Amino acid sequence: MLTLKQIKDNRAEVILKLAKKGFKADDIIDEVLRLDEARRQSQTELDSLLAEQNQCAREIGALMKAGQKDEAEAKKAQVASMKARSKEVEEAKEAYERELRNLLLQIPNLPNDIVPEGKSAADNLEVRSGGRMPELGTTAKPHWDLAKEYDLIDFELGVKISGAGFPVYKGYGARLQRALINFFLDQAREAGFVEVQPPYVVNEDSGYGTGQLPDKEGQMYHIGLDGLYLIPTAEVPVTNIYRDVILSEAELPIKNTAYSACFRREAGSYGKDVRGLNRLHQFDKVEIVCIDKPERSYERLDEMVAYVQTLVDKLELPWRILRLCGGDMSFTSALTYDFEVYSAAQQRWLEVSSVSNFESYQANRLKCRYRDAQTGVQLVHTLNGSALALPRIVAALLENHQSPEGIHIPKALVPYTGFDLIPAP
Known part of the structure; x- marks a missing residue:
């Protein structure tokens, strides 16, 4: 605010x-x-x-x-x-x-001066890219076909149990999910983030605190009887840890990481771009959250972007980083960088992370402040990023690493999976 x-x-x-x-x-x-x-x-x-x-x-x-x-x-x-x-x-x-x-x-956050002009994703600015583009040939299969052929993910069973957008992971697919979660948490901890395990439901005050309410009320699952909301991301409960708190200067920066399931209604999402794992109502994600003094927040943002880049590099995926234009930014963000990985089978880029600086916008809603020795009590700046969201990472891993022998596992992930290949059936 x-x-x-x-x-x-x-x-x-x-x-x-x-x-x-x-x-x-x-x-x-x-x-x-x-x-x-x-x-x-x-x-x-x-x-x-x-x-x-x-x-x-x-x-x-x-x-x-x-x-x-x-x-x-x-x-x-x-x-x-x-x-x-x-x-x-x-x-x-x-x-x-x-x-x-x-x-x-009802008033959005102000965009930073370096935010590009533009109305849609087509106007976002690519700032850098990396990784090796795979050469799969014409027989490459999209992840939804691979998931069925290898018996990794059952989309139809999820429809039976819950509805569309709630897949069931099986066998190697379930093990890959668990491996990625642990890999991301361990990497975050090694990078200096303190792990927390938050609730998966939040109250109305928490929704207002981080800006999901009233802007995204229609995209959240609401538990009407109790007045609670299923979280769309761990950002919400983790950042709300510091609601109505005055921090000491010595406590800053605060760096937290958390795994959670995420729940999003994704109302109005239809078409080929939502097939398979591309857009779900429930998915897993590891989040990073930072809180710091205003004069250091953009240095912190650069550190977070550089950290997420190490993750996609270690997963051996081709990636690019986009600075979002004004028309494609979230309501609460002052500056956002999106990470996308390339899906060789779908021949398109898939967003896997957004890293944002909210400046004092969330902090003013949260009443999250710190005591400065010279200037007294001041609002902090808050930042968060996906590190990483699993569905499209899994989609890209399956598609880009497929071969006649099976699906190869990136070297950095093998200690977590316990296997280096999902063998072809």
Whole structure:
């Protein structure tokens, strides 16, 4: 959530930057400023009424002491009228505050200056690439055919049990899933991230804290009876560990990693691009979350991007990194880098990670701050990234590493799988 100071001090700049995200902000910003002025005027009137009531209370005491009962009663009636007015003003102030917060929650984060102009994924900027492109020939099979042929993943059984988008992993497929989770967690721990195991459901406050609510409410599974939400990513519970917390400067940077199942409704997703593992309602992911001082957050972002690059390198996959344009960025992000791996059988790039800096946007919602020795209590910056999401990684591993003998396992993963080849049936 943007701070009122950001909006009041830089109205024109805020409107201009939000336009890069395709968000027309003139009217909502003006309404925010109007409500803030009304709220402040209400507070001024309340303070004045309280001062008058206190003065009257002193005068009533003096009048009673002097035996001037009628004058004292008149003052009491005056105080009662002021109290009634105070209640009206307090209720109006609270209404202004509620409306103001609701509007602020509807305003996206400001994009960083280096975010490219653009309206869609076609306008994203490739910043670097690596890995060797496989040469599979015309007989290469997509992962959904390989999964069936090798009996690794049963999509139809998942439909029977739950519905489309809930696959059942079997045999080598299940072992590969477990191996990837452990590999990603171990790599994160070696890179200095502290592992946590969060809940898979969160309350409404947590959803608002990281920006899933109200922006992505329709994409989350809601447990109506209990008012809880299944998490779309471990980012939500892990970042909310620090909600309403004032950290010491010595605690920063905080670096956490967590594995979780993730749940997304993916409403409106249809077509060939969602086949197989390309888009699921439930999937596994290892997340990394960082919290740091504002002046160090972009250094931290670069470290996180470089770390994710080591993972796709070790999995022997061709990859590229994209800096997302304004029109393709998330509601909460200030700057995002997407990692994509190439699927040789599908002949297309598959997104496997997003690494983002949210600057103070989430922190303001979370009220996550730190105590600076010179400047006092300040908002932190929050960052997160997928390291990595499993479904499309598995799809690329199966497709890119297929051979007549079977599906080869990357060398770095063999200690986790216990096998270097899924033999051809």
